[in-house]
Amino acid sequence: MDDTIYSTSTQHRLFTFTPKQLSDLRYATNKAAIEKITESIKRRAVAAGIVESEIEEIDCPTAEEELKLVAYYCVKCMQLSDHFQFPSNVKATALTFLHRLYLTTSTLTLHPKKLLLPILYLATKTENHYTPIKNFIATAATAGPKVTKEDLLDPEFTIAMGLRWAFQVWHPFRGLEGIFLELNAIASGRYQPPKPKEHLVLPATEAKVALLELLAGDTDRIGRAHGEARRLLTTTALLTDVYFLYTPPQISFGAFLEADRELATFYLDIKFPETDVPGRKTKMKLLDVLDEIAKNHLSAGLSEDLKNPYQGLLLQLPQNGITTSLSMSVDPTLVKEVTRIDKKLYRVTKRDQDSAGKKKAEEWNGSGSQSGTGSGNGIGRYDEDEERRAKKRRLEREKAEREGDVFGARLPDVKTAGAGSF
Amino acid sequence: MMMVSLPAPHPLLSLPFPPSIYIQIRYTSTTQILTATPPDENCPVCKSSRYLNPNIRFLMNPVCYHKMCESCVDRIFMQGPAPCPVIACGKTLRKNKFRKQTFEDVAVEREVDVRKRVALTFNKRQDDFDNLREYNDYLEEVEQITFNLVNKIDVKETEAKLLEYEAANKELISTNAARQAAEMMAFAQATEAEKESQRLAREMAVREREEERREQEELKIATLNALASGDKGAVKVIQEVQLKRSGERKRRQADEQMKLKSLAEGRSLLNSSLLAGTRKRVLEDGPFDPLGGLSDVNEHYIVQDYYENKWLENVRNDPAAQAGGYFVEEYYGRSLFEAFSGLTFFVDEEAARIEEEKRAKTYTDLMISDAVS
Numbered sequence: 001m002d003d004t005i006y007s008t009s010t011q012h013r014l015f016t017f018t019p020k021q022l023s024d025l026r027y028a029t030n031k032a033a034i035e036k037i038t039e040s041i042k043r044r045a046v047a048a049g050i051v052e053s054e055i056e057e058i059d060c061p062t063a064e065e066e067l068k069l070v071a072y073y074c075v076k077c078m079q080l081s082d083h084f085q086f087p088s089n090v091k092a093t094a095l096t097f098l099h100r101l102y103l104t105t106s107t108l109t110l111h112p113k114k115l116l117l118p119i120l121y122l123a124t125k126t127e128n129h130y131t132p133i134k135n136f137i138a139t140a141a142t143a144g145p146k147v148t149k150e151d152l153l154d155p156e157f158t159i160a161m162g163l164r165w166a167f168q169v170w171h172p173f174r175g176l177e178g179i180f181l182e183l184n185a186i187a188s189g190r191y192q193p194p195k196p197k198e199h200l201v202l203p204a205t206e207a208k209v210a211l212l213e214l215l216a217g218d219t220d221r222i223g224r225a226h227g228e229a230r231r232l233l234t235t236t237a238l239l240t241d242v243y244f245l246y247t248p249p250q251i252s253f254g255a256f257l258e259a260d261r262e263l264a265t266f267y268l269d270i271k272f273p274e275t276d277v278p279g280r281k282t283k284m285k286l287l288d289v290l291d292e293i294a295k296n297h298l299s300a301g302l303s304e305d306l307k308n309p310y311q312g313l314l315l316q317l318p319q320n321g322i323t324t325s326l327s328m329s330v331d332p333t334l335v336k337e338v339t340r341i342d343k344k345l346y347r348v349t350k351r352d353q354d355s356a357g358k359k360k361a362e363e364w365n366g367s368g369s370q371s372g373t374g375s376g377n378g379i380g381r382y383d384e385d386e387e388r389r390a391k392k393r394r395l396e397r398e399k400a401e402r403e404g405d406v407f408g409a410r411l412p413d414v415k416t417a418g419a420g421s422f
Numbered sequence: 423m424m425m426v427s428l429p430a431p432h433p434l435l436s437l438p439f440p441p442s443i444y445i446q447i448r449y450t451s452t453t454q455i456l457t458a459t460p461p462d463e464n465c466p467v468c469k470s471s472r473y474l475n476p477n478i479r480f481l482m483n484p485v486c487y488h489k490m491c492e493s494c495v496d497r498i499f500m501q502g503p504a505p506c507p508v509i510a511c512g513k514t515l516r517k518n519k520f521r522k523q524t525f526e527d528v529a530v531e532r533e534v535d536v537r538k539r540v541a542l543t544f545n546k547r548q549d550d551f552d553n554l555r556e557y558n559d560y561l562e563e564v565e566q567i568t569f570n571l572v573n574k575i576d577v578k579e580t581e582a583k584l585l586e587y588e589a590a591n592k593e594l595i596s597t598n599a600a601r602q603a604a605e606m607m608a609f610a611q612a613t614e615a616e617k618e619s620q621r622l623a624r625e626m627a628v629r630e631r632e633e634e635r636r637e638q639e640e641l642k643i644a645t646l647n648a649l650a651s652g653d654k655g656a657v658k659v660i661q662e663v664q665l666k667r668s669g670e671r672k673r674r675q676a677d678e679q680m681k682l683k684s685l686a687e688g689r690s691l692l693n694s695s696l697l698a699g700t701r702k703r704v705l706e707d708g709p710f711d712p713l714g715g716l717s718d719v720n721e722h723y724i725v726q727d728y729y730e731n732k733w734l735e736n737v738r739n740d741p742a743a744q745a746g747g748y749f750v751e752e753y754y755g756r757s758l759f760e761a762f763s764g765l766t767f768f769v770d771e772e773a774a775r776i777e778e779e780k781r782a783k784t785y786t787d788l789m790i791s792d793a794v795s
Contacts, residue, residue, distance in 0.1 A: 006764030
């Protein structure tokens with residue numbers, strides 16, 4: 001019954017995949033975006049009179065590079081959320097939105113940097129964490145360049161389309177609370193087994209004795225396990241693919257297993273007793289899946305040197321050079337790599353805009369002026385050009401005002417300025 | 423014209439009779455319109471023309487659809503069956519099959535004949551089928567047969583199919599034919615009854631007006647008489663009595679009208695319910711289950727009334743939170759639900775199942791492969 005309810009959710013219908021499907025989807029998105037942008041650049045170049053064979057080679061970021069970039073901005077989003085001191089459900093929803101959005105959207109089409117704040121604001125609304133937009137803008141200004149109300153609200157429709165209008169996220173840390181409510185109930189001897197399995201399960205008193213034996217006087221152990229599992233679910237789990245690959249309770253139990261293996265096994269034994277013969281097969285499979293989550297995704301010991309369990313698949317794993325913990329994000333080589341990718345991305349999109357004409361470019365730069373907290377890492381460098389130009393324009397305007405020229409400064413050379421203007 | 427007298431059903435309301443009846447009635451009226459102006463032409467057999475014989479009538483036989491004048495038909499087929507006189511036709515025709523041509527185009531005439539014939543045999547209705555899909559398949563098959571016969575494709579096989587079906591479904595065909603006849607009759611009766619009730623209503627309205635007029639006149643005379651006799655009190659009394667009488671009459675009339683109206687409505691309701699309810703299928707046994715076989719019992723947990731949790735103690739004892747509608751019990755329920763909803767749901771198994779389903783040939787696939795081969 002519970003499984004059926006979950007299987008009707010949008011999280012399952014739209015955003016649950018096998019590792020292979022997930023990887024294929026990422027490659028397909030990258031391929032489609034590259035084709036589109038290459039075609040657009042070439043077409044405009046040909047229209048401008050350049051022979052097709054002479055067009056400079058178009059170097060687009062690969063799917064791997066795109067994923068690295070998105071993962072990096074996910075970390076940035078997390079830091080941004082912490083700066084706002086949002087609760088973990090807002091943070092988790094914002095990150096899930098980012099992940100989901102970039103499954104079917106390429107960074108070539110939509111740069112993640114300008115979406116961080118709008119997504120965070122959207123997440124506050126989704127999670128019912130009311131934040132007046134003025135306060136939001138004020139707090140955002142303390143973390144980076146100024147943003148306007150329009151900057152926050154305009155991309156919302158695009159984001160919602162990318163999310164396929166599925167805003168509800170099933171977070172595993174909510175289920176985790178249920179697990180610990182029950183564990184505490186067992187410890188106090190108040191636990192009641194569910195009706196269908198009543199005859200199979202240990203009576204409450206025996207379960208209490210077994211648990212106390214396991215705790216061996218360390219009464220704080222349950223609390224610590226809870227804290228550790230929750231920490232995993234609100235940090236590492238949000239930087240990996242577990243939300244796409246497993247169901248939320250599996251992730252909760254996986255984190256619990258990673259936090260305290262003995263305690264988790266004890267609890268699972270209560271829930272799936274050995275005496276329940278038909279349930280044994282399900283239990284074996286479940287334990288396999290939980291192990292997979294704990295070892296392959298949430299484990300703190302994961303590093304680039306370990307063997308990749310998903311050979312050849314594009315998943316968010318440290319083995320693929322992708323950040324899965326906050327501490328790794330400050331690794332200088334990684335930052336360097338991400339900067340390189342970002343520059344590459346910038347060059348391609350710039351070329352597309354340059355050929356697209358002034359209007360589109362202005363649109364792009366207009367909404368791209370916010371750079372989140374990423375500005376300190378050299379990623380926001382290409383904005384300096386634009387800033388310098390803006391400053392020049394402002395100075396010119398001020399000078400003109402001083403001199404009393406009512407028509408303002410001279411307009412930049414525009415070929416089309418003709419009979420209509422004067 | 424017959425069409426005029428039909429009760430015009432509101433498009434948003436369901437028709438009181440199956441649409442086929444309306445279509446049939448319209449058919450007959452169209453026929454009358456089409457034959458109203460006979461074209462000026464020659465008989466292809468004897469070459470006599472309308473100019474020479476203004477009363478000339480053309481007939482044709484639904485075997486070969488060749489047209490000839492009435493006198494030719496009399497002359498050639500008087501002695502019994504004879505070959506068609508049109509060159510290179512030679513089909514054996516009988517006199518009693520000759521009839522007037524309805525449509526100007528022979529192809530249309532022939533198609534209508536074929537359709538009529540097929541419809542006589544294939545007269546199943548939607549309520550003879552369990553679901554819409556089956557009914558649509560049936561309709562498609564019928565249309566296929568009709569098309570083949572009209573366009574002379576695989577005539578032999580199609581004819582065989584038709585005969586086979588006729589033999590196999592003799593009983594159903596005759597029942598459906600009887601049902602259709604009964605419906606036609608009921609429809610005619612309903613139309614008649616409707617007309618009758620309209621006539622009654624009209625008559626009643628006329629009578630009412632007449633009565634009212636007469637009353638007015640009486641009042642006038644009585645008042646004049648009273649005035650002539652100089653009795654002012656009498657005038658007042660007369661007017662009051664008159665007012666009372668007219669009020670009573672109006673009430674009576676309204677009652678009658680109401681009766682008539684409800685009678686007509688009841689009749690039409692009865693008709694439609696009688697016809698619609700002829701073949702309601704009995705649904706599968708057992709009561710309706712809104713959950714579709716699922717149970718609402720949770721397999722892995724039950725929500726207890728109280729859980730020890732120091733974080734929740736404040737809320738539990740805080741009247742401000744509870745007045746706002748926050749219940750700790752809801753929190754328990756949701757936490758436990760989210761801890762177990764989907765725990766034993768394995769993504770890879772589900773993916774394998776979907777893959778399997780995709781690979782299995784569906785009914786449509788089979789139909790397509792049939793059509794291709």
